[in-house]
Amino acid sequence: MQQSNSKANIPLILAADWVIPMTATDHWLENHAVIILDQQIIDILPINQLSEKYPQHDITDLSGQVLMPGFINAHCHAAMNLLRGLSDDLPLKDWLEKAIWPVEAKFVDDSFVYQGTQHAIAEMLRGGTTCFQDMYFMPDQAAKAAHESGIRSSVGLIVVDFETSWAKSAQECIDKGLDVFDQFKHSNTVTFNLAPHAPYTVSKNSLEKLAVLSNELNMPLQIHLHETAFEVESFIKENNIRPLARLKEIGLLSPLLNAVHMTQLNEGEIQWLAENGCHIVHCPQSNMKLASGVCPTQQLLDAGVNLAIGTDGAASNNDLDMLDELKSAALLAKLDYLNPTAMTAYQALYAATMGGAKALGLSDITGSLEIGKAADIIAIDLNQIETQPVYNPISQIVYAASRNQVTNVWVNGKHLLKDRQLLSLNESLILNNSKFWQKQIAQSMQNNG
Ligand SMILES: CSC[C@H]1O[C@@H](n2cnc3c(O)ncnc32)[C@H](O)[C@@H]1O
Numbered sequence: 001m002q003q004s005n006s007k008a009n010i011p012l013i014l015a016a017d018w019v020i021p022m023t024a025t026d027h028w029l030e031n032h033a034v035i036i037l038d039q040q041i042i043d044i045l046p047i048n049q050l051s052e053k054y055p056q057h058d059i060t061d062l063s064g065q066v067l068m069p070g071f072i073n074a075h076c077h078a079a080m081n082l083l084r085g086l087s088d089d090l091p092l093k094d095w096l097e098k099a100i101w102p103v104e105a106k107f108v109d110d111s112f113v114y115q116g117t118q119h120a121i122a123e124m125l126r127g128g129t130t131c132f133q134d135m136y137f138m139p140d141q142a143a144k145a146a147h148e149s150g151i152r153s154s155v156g157l158i159v160v161d162f163e164t165s166w167a168k169s170a171q172e173c174i175d176k177g178l179d180v181f182d183q184f185k186h187s188n189t190v191t192f193n194l195a196p197h198a199p200y201t202v203s204k205n206s207l208e209k210l211a212v213l214s215n216e217l218n219m220p221l222q223i224h225l226h227e228t229a230f231e232v233e234s235f236i237k238e239n240n241i242r243p244l245a246r247l248k249e250i251g252l253l254s255p256l257l258n259a260v261h262m263t264q265l266n267e268g269e270i271q272w273l274a275e276n277g278c279h280i281v282h283c284p285q286s287n288m289k290l291a292s293g294v295c296p297t298q299q300l301l302d303a304g305v306n307l308a309i310g311t312d313g314a315a316s317n318n319d320l321d322m323l324d325e326l327k328s329a330a331l332l333a334k335l336d337y338l339n340p341t342a343m344t345a346y347q348a349l350y351a352a353t354m355g356g357a358k359a360l361g362l363s364d365i366t367g368s369l370e371i372g373k374a375a376d377i378i379a380i381d382l383n384q385i386e387t388q389p390v391y392n393p394i395s396q397i398v399y400a401a402s403r404n405q406v407t408n409v410w411v412n413g414k415h416l417l418k419d420r421q422l423l424s425l426n427e428s429l430i431l432n433n434s435k436f437w438q439k440q441i442a443q444s445m446q447n448n449g
């Protein structure tokens with residue numbers, strides 16, 4: 001299904017006006033080429049040295065464009081693309097309990113997850129995302145869709161303590177999840193994380209088992225945490241301890257932990273996160289839309305905590321647009337601190353690339369353009385009214401460019417988006433499938449008043 005861009009031993013040469021490798025603060029290269037051989041980046045050099053070093057090879061001319069590492073969407077619920085716009089303008093608790101969970105209980109099955117994930121991957125590739133984390137039911141179907149499409153993924157092996165269409169219990173979630181891990185162990189692009197949903201849906205006992213497993217397998221563990229003040233307050237009422245302190249007690253604070261949201265944090269907790277090398281996945285648009293709260297990103301950065309960026313699902317965002325998300329991250333930090341120096345353009349771009357790679361344990365493979373790393377690369381066309389003139393390509397990308405300006409995407413050296421056309425996915429089939437699900441779900445909601 002995938003199309004290969006480079007025949008064996010013939011390098012693919014991408015020549016652009018700017019290359020942003022994400023290897024040093026505010027650094028970019030002008031008039032440079034990135035050379036890909038099979039799955040890897042093998043060279044980055046000035047265009048004027050190409051004829052000497054790579055004579056007789058075709059050059060892909062990306063004049064007016066930027067080459068940079070693809071975005072890493074460090075938290076989403078991919079199949080929820082099928083629920084985009086189902087319910088808006090509610091706080092998290094009502095949104096989940098009254099709108100989303102009843103529909104999920106009725107409709108989520110293998111084909112919902114497979115087709116919904118394909119839709120999400122199509123949207124993400126068209127927006128320059130080359131790697132995503134997923135937290136949803138039927139992770140086997142999400143992994144299958146991701147593997148077939150060629151996008152890089154870290155599929156969450158979800159765990160909840162109640163019966164769902166995926167599993168009857170937390171233990172069954174773990175057992176089935178490990179089978180999925182085994183099934184895809186030979187994939188070059190699919191990796192996994194343990195994904196207990198939240199401290200209010202997963203018991204202490206289950207979290208203890210997951211702590212052991214995460215350490216044994218050296219597998220990242222991602223969890224929704226301190227998403228709202230209500231979550232923290234009600235957890236304290238029931239358990240006499242804050243959720244993060246509970247995780248600390250269990251031994252979950254480590255470089256394997258990805259804490260998603262974290263809008264409620266005190267100074268002591270920020271120190272714990274820093275001392276233990278934990279990662280925070282910031283989802284600013286979901287937090288704003290559900291009015292969940294504001295993650296103190298600048299304080300976390302000042303303390304040395306790694307920050308990644310996620311869109312959350314398309315039902316609470318309502319898109320999987322990483323360019324827009326990272327702009328929101330930068331703007332929200334500035335507003336929150338009433339200080340325009342908070343979260344610089346480079347810090348936002350770093351969080352959306354290397355920050356995500358670090359959180360997902362993939363920083364040796366992806367997140368930056370470096371020789372030896374996988375060719376997970378995007379091209380963004382700045383030669384448009386909206387992004388001219390270019391004093392600083394990082395500024396243009398963070399504050400001015402839109403996802404429609406992403407022209408080409410390569411993952412692991414495979415060309416997955418060519419001049420905005422998806423090469424490994426059938427766009428019209430995806431659209432038809434999604435419209436089918438919308439009809440079924442809307443009809444059932446009408447019937448139920
Ligand atoms: C167990 S699969 C994932 C589960 O998470 C739900 N979900 C989607 N967005 C959020 C969010 O922001 N906080 C908590 N839970 C969320 C989704 O609907 C699935 O049921």
Ligand SMILES: [Zn+2]
Nearest residue numbers: 077224312313
């Ligand atoms: Zn989420």
